[in-house]
Every structure is written in structure tokens, then in C-alpha cells.
Amino acid sequence: MNDHRDDKHDGDLTPQHPQDATPEEAAIPADQAADRPESGHPFGEPDARASEERPEPASVQRDLPQGYALVQPDTEARVAEPEGRLAEGEDEADQPEMVSPATPPARSYAVDALRGLAILGMCLSGIIAGGLWNGMYHGNFPRWLPGAFVQPAEAEPETDPALSDVEALDAALDTPASAAGGDGWQAVESVVFRDDWPSFTWVDWVFPMFLFAMGLAIPLAYAGRRSRGGSWWAYPFHSVWRFVILVGFALYARHVTAHFIDSSPDAATWCVVLIGFLVPFALFVRLPSGTRAGGRLALRLLGLTAAVSLLAFINLREGHEFTWKASWGGPNVDIIILLLAWASLATSLLWYVTRAVPWLRLMVGLPFAFVAHHQSMRSEWRVFPPSAEGAEGTIGDQLNQLVGPVWGGGWLNLTWLNDYLPGALPESVLDMSPLYNFGYFKFTWITIVGTVIGDIIVRRARKSVNEPERTIAGWGWGRVLLISLLMLSTIVGVFIGLNDYVETHLDLGFVSIANPYTALLALVPLALAVVLVQPATDLWDRHVRVLTWWGAAWVLIGLALCVLPGSAAGTEFAFFEGGIKKGPPSTLSWYSTSLGVSILLLAWWTMWVDARGVRWPLGLLIANGQNPMLAYVAIRNLLAPLVALPLLVPFVAPEVLAENAGLSSLNGWMTAYLEPGGPWSLFLWAVGKTLLLAVLVWMLTRARLVWRS
Secondary structure (H helix, E strand, O other), X not given: XXXXXXXXXXXXXXXXXXXXXXXXXXXXXXXHHHHOOOOOOOOOOOOOOOXXXXXXXXXXXXXXXXXXXXXXXXXXXXXXXXXXXXXOOOOHHHOOOEOOOOOOOOOOXXXXXXXXXXXXHHXXXXXXXXXXXXXXXXXXXXXXXXXXXXXXXXXXXXXXXXXXXXXXXXXXXXXXXXXXXXXXXXXXXXXXXXXXXXXXXXXXXXXXXXXHHHHHHXXXXXXXXXXXXXXXXXXXXXXXXXXXXXXXXXXXXXXXXHHHHOOOOOHHHHHHHXXXXXXXXXXXXXXOOOOOHHHHHHHHHHHHHXXXXXXHHHHOOOOOOXXXXXXXXXXXXXHHHHHHHHHHHHHHHXXXXXXXXXXXXXXXXXXXXXXXXXXXXXXXOOOOXXXXXXXXXXXXXXXXXXXXXXXXXXXXXXXXXXXXXXXXXXXXXXXXXXXXXXXXXXXXXXXXXXXXXXXXXXXXXXXXXXXXXXXXXXXXXXXXXXXXXXXXXXXXXXXXXXXXXXXXXXXXXXXXXXXXXXXXXXXXXXXXXXXXOOOOOOHHHHHHHHHHHHHHHHHHHHHHHHHOEOOOOOOOOOEHHHOOOOOOOOOHHHHHHXXXXXXXXXXXXXXXXXXXXXXXXXXXXXXXXXXXXXXXXXXXXXXXXXXXXXXXXXXXXXXXXXXOHHHHOHHHHHHHHHHHHOHHHHHHHXXXXXXXXXXXHHHHHHOOOOEXX
């Protein structure tokens, strides 16, 4: 998880001066400026004044907004003046505050808020109770279905097999209830994965939103490292080292959860879970810049020893054995963090090689992601089709044997080491092949585009330092408000259009089963928003215009893939890849639509949070976005124990506890009193727990307890 802040962050969520911000959301250093796209390039805003001669600082208008600084354009031959020396006839109050071009401007708080929304949305989606309408869960796990879909298995639905999925569902709804197995929509007793149920919900969006934010942070983090004097050649090694740390963290985060330790956790288990939350502070917490190297190293070694000891305690208990392969066949680590690790590694290295040519990054990276996407939809890892029966040993077969381990995880199977060191380690430890799957790289479709948007943000940041007189947003409040409403309407319209079937059981009077055509109505407010952002003359407005263009383009691509006709056996019509689905297997329309609405949300918040400084409504999101690793772990290792431990015993009468021991914990108390109110009451409790988590992380961030990643 990307968290681009340095050790000097003071915990204040609303710094007023760019120089108070952290260095990693930074301007591009002077020696990298030539690598960036020039005016008129599609990856940056046209600069109508790029050719104008920049005035010397003394001649620049000085009544600038508070928080902006002037920079000497030519820094190669700057001569240091004695401190406190003023020009003749000038007063100290008249002096503009000078900032080195290498000093980064204020970070993008809109990016922080986007990341915070994604991480809190991921946390909320994991604790929602069942029974709500389908739009509150992953699209491929519907809780409500038409009667024909929930009838007994031995009863055949009265539909023509030649019909498409959409037509079959429509026919099922037109069938009498006695024949269809029920009246209209029915709750599903046993929720199972349905790959025949295309849908797109907010739960399907939060993970790709975080992937997009991670891609955004890659060029920002590099600019920050360069501004602090980091060498360009060390970045690939840093990316690999960070990948190793994330894989180790994925292992740790999975093994210190309550239900991994014990399927029926008790108070002792929850105490171990709390310890699992405290240990990473020694490994990842940002230390003050003045901390001695010896003390820093000692703390990290102490944290590493504690983490390894805790993992050994959990996995070496009687009846337990460490293995990299989970019971469900996948990796025995936190799959979300593992996916982020592989996507981050591939995207970072690709961005590093193509950082001066974003179009080349897209031309190379998107086909690579498409190949990974295509391979992830196949059951076998092979490059060539298998040879005909009785024709073994062809060149194609030999190439499959050669490349197969690369597509799969065979190259991480290190059991061959036992041939040289017999019995040194169990095979379950040496076989790390579950950690790798070439299909994981399909998510780079999102992160690679994220790096391009990150480059645009860095370019804007450099301009805001070098040309501060142009950073005042020029759009009036009315235009900004109207653009915001149009962007919000577009995002909501996409979700309604791709999920409107979930509302039919509420008798709203319309039925559109998995029909993405209705989502095309969202293009109306999107088109109006694109028109309204065109007259942009100031730096921030032009920046928002570019983001809007990119968001609109990817929404169009995503919706086009949703309605694109495909092919399916036994049907006359089917949507491309079966329609929009998170999967597995996921579809290209899911990547692209998620990417488009994420960019639009970033553009919307940039207008308010960064350009106009309206940060207080998103303060909790910003704080959690600045501390995402901690927030991700805290939902299971801090909040879960706090609401599950019997902390209410002193406040509950003994006779009440005798009747219901579950009332000794906050979670048991709230569940007992809210469950009679139905699933929406329990949903409010889930929202309450998520808000409590957000406040806890906000407090830790304010206290400068921020985890590095």
C-alpha cells in the first residue's frame, strides 16, 4: 500500500503552506524537467505562456495568496546571499518567501481522500450483514434473485435454452409464480458465487479504486525521493525491496487474524490479535528525522524478531503446520496485499523505464495487462494449444513445458533444495509457488493508467511552485458546484445503470435484468461536465480539465465494453465477456469502468480539496489515506478485538449476563438489540464500526504514528 509521506509529517491534516507538506507528492526535480511532456501533449495541459519569459522574483506581483512561494527559475548559477541581507530600500516584510525548486509543494489531499475512501470502503464491505439488496455486496454474490433462479434444483425453469441470460431472466419474471418457484424476487438462503450474474456495485469498486491510488503514488513517491537527494539508479532496488516487504506483510496480516488462529476465538485469541496489531509499529512506524541510525536499526530488528516469534507461536502449535497454500487452493497470505505487491512491482519498474514517455508506457503496459487478463480466464497455463493426440513432443509442447513454470508459480517451488540439504526445511515451507500467478498482473491495467495520472499531478505540482501567480483557481463557485453535481450524477448513474435490477424487489416499477444499456444515460451529465470544464485558463482549472478528459475517456471505454456483443454457446446473444463482473474471472469492462469513475471522483475532489482548500469535510478520509496500512490492519486487529472482548462486564447486571453471555461485549450488545430491526439496522452498526475505525486511525495519524510502506 502506498503511503507517500516522510518522517517530518507533523500530523496536521490541513497545512496552510506548501513547504509544510511532505516531500513525496512533489514537483519533478529540475534535472528531470526535460523528461516531462511539453505543452499541447495529451498527457499534460497546453501551456499558453510556456514561451513567455519568466520575471525575476523581485518583479513578480507580491500580493499572492497565503501559502504560495516564489521560486527563482534559473537555479544553476544561484549565488548565496548572507542571511538577513536585504536589498537597498526594501523592508523584510516586502520579501517574498523563497523556496528551492527541489522543495516539493503541498501534497495532493484529494489523492489522500481517494485512498482513504477506498480503504474504509474495503473495511466496510467486509463487515456488512446479509439480507440487504444486491447493490450492497459483490455483484457476483446476489442476495436476491427472481423466483426462477431460486427454485429447487430438480425443477427445470420454463425458459427456452436458446434465449440469452437477459431474455431468460425476463421470461422468468413473466412466468406465473407457481411455475417460476416463487413470487417475484426472493432472498437467497445460501449465497454462492454466480458467474452468470453480471453486475457492478460499490463493493466491486473499492479495490480497483485503491489500485488506482497506488498507481498515482508511484511517480509522486519517486519525485519525493529525488527531492530529498535520492539517486535515480536506486529506485529499482527500492521497488524490489518494497515488494519483499509487502509479501512478508501479507503473510503476517493473514496469520494474525482471529479466525486464522482459532475458528471460535475466545478472549485469549483476541489478546493475541491485539498483540499482532502492536508488533508492526516497531517495523513500520515513521521515526523522527533526528533518530540515530543505531536506534532505528535496533527498533526494526526488535520488531522483526517479535513478528517472526508471533508467527512461529501461531503456526507451530499442536495440530498446525506452516504452509504457503491455503485450504481453498490459493496462497495462505492476505490475498489483497499480495495482489497489491505484484501490481506495485510490475508497475513501478515499467514506470521507471518509461517515466519520460507515458504513451510508450500505455502501449507496452496495457497489452501486457491484457495478456495477463486473458491467461487468468483460462484453466491451464499454456502459450500454444496442446498437440493432437499421439503427437507428443512437438515444438509447441516443448515451449509449453518451458514457459509454463513462468506463467504459473513453478519457479517458486524450491523443494529441490532438499536434494542438497536433506530435511533442512519442510516442503510446505519451500514450495512458495502459490504466491505467484501470472494472472495477478491483470490489475496493472489500472495501476499503469494511475501512473499516467500521477505524472500529470507531478507536472501540476512543479508548475504551482515555479509559477505561483497562476495557481489561483479561476472558476466561480457556481460553475464548480455545477460540475461537481454533474460528476456525482455520472458516478451514481453508472452504478444505477449497471445495478438497477437489484431494485426490482422493492417494487419500483421497472425491471432491467443485468442490462447495462441503461448506464448509457450517465453519459448525459458526463458530456455536460466535459463541456463546462473547457473554458479553463488557470493552472488548477486546466488540471481538473485534463483529469475530466481522462475520466470521461475511461468511462466511455468501460461502458462500451459493457454493451459490446460477444458470443456464447447455445445463445443468440451475449455481452462481451459475459458483461461487467468483478469475478473471478474479472472483465475488461470492470477494470475500465472502475478506472473511469475513480478519475472522475479525483477530479471532483481536486476542485474542492486542493484547488480551494475545502478539506474539513474529508478530514477523516484524508487521515486514513495518509495511513492506509494501519487502517487495513486495524479493522481486524484493533477494532475487532475492542468490540469482541468482554469489556462491558462491569456495566451489565450479572443476571442479564447469566441469560445472555454475549452481552458482555460491545458487538454482542449491539447485535442483540439491532438484529430485531432487520439487516438495515445491522448495516448501521457496520457503518458505526467503520466510523469508529476512521476516528481511531485519525487519532493515530495526528499522533504521528504512521506506518511506512
